[in-house]
Amino acid sequence: MKICVLYGTETGNAEMLADDIETALSDDHQVDCANLCDVDPADLGKETFHVIVCSTYGDGELPESARPFAQSLEQNRPDLSGISFAVFGLGDAEYAETFTHGSIRLADLLKACGATQIGERMTHDASGDDMPEDLALPWITEVLATFSEQSKEV
Numbered sequence: 001m002k003i004c005v006l007y008g009t010e011t012g013n014a015e016m017l018a019d020d021i022e023t024a025l026s027d028d029h030q031v032d033c034a035n036l037c038d039v040d041p042a043d044l045g046k047e048t049f050h051v052i053v054c055s056t057y058g059d060g061e062l063p064e065s066a067r068p069f070a071q072s073l074e075q076n077r078p079d080l081s082g083i084s085f086a087v088f089g090l091g092d093a094e095y096a097e098t099f100t101h102g103s104i105r106l107a108d109l110l111k112a113c114g115a116t117q118i119g120e121r122m123t124h125d126a127s128g129d130d131m132p133e134d135l136a137l138p139w140i141t142e143v144l145a146t147f148s149e150q151s152k153e154v
């Protein structure tokens with residue numbers, strides 16, 4: 001499967017996790033990884049499965065590197081029907097009212113443009129005991145299995 005791991009970050013945690021996901025999936029899939037600031041939403045491909053890894057900043061805002069991508073979704077409303085994605089949110093539960101809201105915002109914008117979210121959104125709490133990759137790797141394996149099943153049914 002062609003997979004593109006896209007990350008939105010401010011201090012690098014999402015990038016490190018995106019790299020871990022890329023490495024873990026590379027044996028079985030054709031995987032690319034990119035910063036959201038380098039991606040135009042209109043260029044997302046239907047033949048590629050997108051894994052979005054995004055943190056949260058400010059008061060539930062998107063991190064710096066995800067903002068141009070989100071702005072383009074909002075302003076240009078590209079037709080993303082046929083585009084599939086999964087989303088992993090990095091945050092800190094100390095920010096109780098805005099925990100991982102950046103990833104929610106991004107998923108909502110993609111869906112508003114017609115993209116399809118596969119699986120449940122997974123989150124990582126920087127104040128918790130788990131390492132992000134320990135949550136993300138089993139999660140993405142399950143998401144990809146779900147996506148393969150759904151693709152067979154179509």
Ligand SMILES: Cc1cc2nc3c(=O)[nH]c(=O)nc-3n(C[C@H](O)[C@H](O)[C@H](O)COP(=O)(O)O)c2cc1C
Pocket residue numbers: 008009010011012013014015055056057058059060061063090091092093095098099100101126
């Ligand atoms: C100034 C600041 C504001 C933050 N605001 C939020 C927030 O509103 N909600 C949340 O869930 N996490 C918040 N976080 C936590 C980050 O999302 C978390 O540390 C994440 O792992 C950072 O990932 P990154 O290095 O990829 O940007 C904030 C962190 C900082 C330093």
